[in-house]
Structure formats: structure tokens, C-alpha cells
């Protein structure tokens with residue numbers, strides 16, 4: 114009798130355990146999932162960076178963090194010595210860069226708000242509001258960026274560092290031009306008679322227009338005749354003030370070789386020329 118009772122209890126416990134296991138117990142592990150990738154997801158494709166606009170109507174592109182080789186190899190035709198030695202520059206974080214050179218129309222409110230002197234030939238330039246503002250010095254361009262930072266509610270604006278400029282211009286390319294080893298007159302405004310409206314030529318792979326040609330673009334950096342000792346974190350090289358600042362990208366006035374991505378020009382920060390303009394960068398916030 115006791116044995117029968119014990120057997121019944123055991124059977125009951127077993128049955129209860131079976132019910133628990135099949136119905137109410139902890140969930141059974143699902144079948145093995147398809148192959149899982151354990152690495153972190155890749156960064157967003159550089160061909161599709163984010164775009165923002167400020168209250169001036171200026172459009173800016175998010176330039177992704179990453180590394181690139183700055184400068185040109187010794188064998189590049191028409192290369193100047195100051196384009197080397199080539200070095201790896203790494204941007205730890207993204208930044209924003211103007212899609213276009215700063216236009217006449219975008220420069221106008223700065224003059225009106227600050228009373229700063231109009232660029233030479235300003236009344237002529239006003240006839241073409243969507244052309245890059247030219248005849249502006251490095252000092253004018255820097256003052257514009259400071260004013261813009263004050264008047265906008267997000268980010269700090271500045272001229273690009275040379276490294277930011279070249280990284281954004283190359284957009285992953287490694288040739289003498291963003292188009293390869295040559296640049297066709299249909300691809301950029303160079304060796305012509307005047308600047309043209311910004312965005313009249315195809316953009317680069319990151320959606321930036323007129324990085325080569327149209328107006329030369331002032332950079333923050335003091336000019337150094339070599340990259341020996343230059344920063345590798347993408348910042349501007351401003352530790353040893355000199356007499357001249359850097360310009361990049363060539364212009365409507367220049368021959369093709371001077372629009373090469375790695376080419377560097379330089380001028381006194383107060384100098385004005387009819388093919389000197391600029392574009393801005395902004396911090397990401």
C-alpha cells in the first residue's frame with residue numbers, strides 16, 4: 114500500500130514536471146539563430162552623409178570620422194615639394210563642411226550686421242548673388258566665421274584646417290584630382306574668365322561642390338613649406354605663427370595642374386584677389 118502510494122506520488126511529480134517543462138516552465142532555447150556578426154556595425158556609407166542647413170540658408174554636410182593619406186606622392190606630375198611628405202591623418206570625430214563656397218548673398222548680412230568694409234567691386238558682385246564671394250582676405254573670412262558662430266544657435270564655425278579641406282575634397286579618392294589623374298573643363302571651373310554660380314559643376318563623392326576650381330579657399334593654417342611635424346589629428350597647424358596663410362583648390366583663373374587636390378597656395382592674410390574666396394566648417398553638436 115505504502116509502495117503504491119509512493120509510486121503514485123512519484124508519478125504525480127513526474128507528470129507535474131512534464132507539464133511545467135512543456136508549458137509553464139522556463140522557455141526552451143530557440144533553435145540556433147542564423148550566423149550572427151559580432152563586429153560593430155560599419156560606419157554610415159560616406160556616399161550618404163547627413164546634411165543640415167543654418168539660418169543663412171547655408172547647407173552643410175556631415176563629414177564622417179576616418180583616416181586618409183594627406184599630400185601627394187613624389188611621382189605626381191606637377192607636384193610641389195610642399196605637398197609632402199605624405200602622412201596619415203585621422204579624424205576621431207565627424208565635422209560639418211559647407212556644400213558650397215560662401216556666396217555673395219550669404220556674405221551680405223555679415224557686412225550689414227557688422228559694418229565691415231565691403232569687398233572691392235562689391236556692387237558688381239551683388240549682381241551675381243550665387244557666385245562665391247571673392248576679394249575677401251583671410252582676416253575677412255575669419256571674422257565672418259566668428260560672426261556666424263555668434264549669430265547661429267548651434268556649433269562653432271571656422272575656416273577648415275588644411276587637413277579637413279583635403280580630406281573632404283578627396284572623399285576617399287587618391288588621385289591628383291577627385292576625378293582621377295585629369296580634370297576635364299566640364300568637371301570644374303578652371304582656366305576660364307570668371308567665377309560661376311556655386312554648384313554649377315558636379316559634386317565630389319561626399320556631395321561637396323567646387324572643391325576644385327571656382328574660387329581658391331582660405332584655410333586656417335599658417336603655411337609651412339613641408340608637412341614634416343604637421344598635426345596628424347586633422348587640426349590646423351597654427352602653433353608657430355608665420356606671415357602667410359594657406360589657400361586650396363585652385364580657381365577659375367588657374368590652369369589644371371594648380372587645381373590638383375594636394376596643391377597648396379599661400380598669401381598674406383590681408384591679401385585680396387578676385388579668385389580668393391572660402392567655405393566654412395562647423396563643429397557637430
Ligand SMILES: [Ca+2]
Nearest residue numbers: 323324326328
Ligand atoms: Ca573652390
Ligand SMILES: [Ca+2]
Nearest residue numbers: 193376377378
Ligand atoms: Ca603649390
